[in-house]
Amino acid sequence: MEQVLFSAFGRNFSGTETVLIFLVVLLALSVAGIVAITRASRKRQDDAIALVQRNAEMERHMADLMRVQSEMTGRMGTMSEIFGSRTSDLARLLTERIEGASHRTNQSVNETRVKTEESLSKLNERLAVIDRAQTTIAQLSTEVVSLRDILSNKQSRGAFGQGRMEAIVADGLPAASFNFQATLSNNNRPDCLVTLPNDAPNLVIDAKFPLEAWQRLHEADTPEQTKLAVASFRNDMNVHVKAISDKYFIPGETHDTAFLFVPSESIFADIHEQFEDIVQKALRQRVVIVSPSLLMLSIQVVQALLRDVKMREQAHIIQQEVSNLLSDVGRLSDRVLKLQTHFQQANKDVEQILISTGKVTKRSERIEQLEFEDPKEAAEADVQLPLS
Template sequence: MPYVLFSVAGRPVTLAEATAVAAGLLALLVFLSLVSLVRQSRARAAAAAEEAVRREEMDRRLRDLARIQAETSGRVQSMTEVLAQRQSELARAVAERLDATSHRLGETLSTAARATHESLTRIAERLVMVEAAERSLTDLSSQVVSLRETLANKQARGAFGQARMEAIVADGLPRGSFAFQYTLTTGRRPDCAIFLPGDPRPLLVDSKFPLEAVTAFREAPSPEHRKAAGQRLRADLLKHVHDVAERYLVPGETQDVALIFVPSESVYAEISEHFDAVVQEAYRLRVVLVSPSLLMLAVQVVQAIAKDARMREEADRVRAEVAALVADVDRLRERVGDLAKHFSQVGDDVARVLVSADKIARRGLRLEQLDFDSAPAPSGAPAASE
């Protein structure tokens, strides 16, 4: 009876069966081992082949790398030589540039030094001029202060306006055509009287002007004060215009128009701008307010009128002088004609003298050469024209 080792699912397993199964398993293990060994040998062969290929590829790459390294070494050496040459050329160029730059820098510094010296000289000269201008400004400021003090004083201001008016008139008109402090038959003495040519009636000029009201109008701190100062200025102007019209417009003795001299252009412009009614009232009374420029223009017009009148007065003398000049020119033409005749006669005489001199020279030449072949002229023959 077979020996039962164990049972599986109620079935008994004998020793033979177990041995057979173990043998099969062992055979299977041996087969699997052989398969594994075959596979491992194949893998090792493939790995060896791959390793050989890899080694060959590595050798090839190493050979290429060695060749490239050799080429690179050669190129690096040639580049080193080129760089050394370029470096030497660059050093030489830099040295030359530095020398040229140093030379130019020296010239520039010397030029800059000369220019600086000249500039300092000019600055010193200008400083001298500035000092002179400063002294002039100091003098001018003192003069302005003096002018302010003069304008603050009514009598001094009147003298200043009169002096300016007299300067304009005296500079523009000839002596004798004006008079200062001229006395009228009424006993009034205007500041200036201008005499027009052909008219004994003088044109009178008054140089007094109410400047206090103008100053108050300008320096008014508020609109109310400015309005009050404007009313005061208007009243003062109208009073002065009426006084001039009453005193200096004398029928038959003076011109029909009188002038009031305003010694400041700005004051005249302010009056014309803000007090046109006063200006129109003065025109109605035949009184004209004039600034320094307008007075200068009026003086030039009077000067032109006087010059024209004098030209008309001297017209006869001018015509006589022109007639005498024409007669002198006629005499000059006659004398020039006589002189031309004399010159023509002298020219003919000189030509005859030259002909005689040529004949004498020719005869002297024949005498020198003993040329007596030509028969002498008979004694009764007329002589050649000389």
């Protein structure tokens, strides 16, 4: 019985089996090595074939590159020749352009110098105007100080607001379309009464704005003073709006809407921004708060309405003139027809005259064609007859 060399996998291996296993393993390793060598040889052959193909491809590429290089060399030579000719042309053109530019530059410099001299002269004139304007501004500052003194008085402020309102109305409407300080049927006198067209009721404009309360509001330094000034201004505005609504709304005599004139655009904007309730309450009482620009716009609308009414009043005159014009055109047409009849008769007379002249001409031709004896021959014949 053979000796056991080792045990593995639950089995005992003897020396012969061990040798056989070693030989089998060696044979497998040999086969694997041969297969690996064969694969490596095939791979080297494939690499060699690929290398040869790449070399051939590279040679083709090199040939193409040499051909392209030769073509590029020829093209570069052609381009160098073209570039040389173009460079000379460009140099000549640049020279001409530079000469023209220098000429234009000199001309422009001369013109600029002339214009600069003119500008300096005008600048001196404007400086003189500015000096005069400074003098005017100084005078205006004096007038502004006097205006401030005027506005410090309550009655003067009222007259100032009414003066602006009267200036706007007088500039935009004819004198017959408005009346200042007119007396209504209830013995109240609004600042302005605008006569509306088409027999519409008159429009009332009041310029008594409570400017004192507004100034107290802007002169307030503490929250308590501001609160009191706001309450005072709101109360004065409400009282004034109610007075306009009670005094100046007369059915059939005045319009159902009145204007409360504010003599400043900034005050008008602040009222609409800070006292929207006053504006809405005035609108509910049919009193519209207007600034100088809004009053001017309203006056322009009234002016357009008055112009339209005047045009309508003149419409019947235009219609009468058009009717007279049509009558004149009719008479002119009749006279043209009569003149045409006279022309036709004259044409007929001319035709008859031409016919008569034609007949006379033909008869004259026939008379010329008749044959008569020569007068000399007839006289000789008369002399010879007695002698015979």
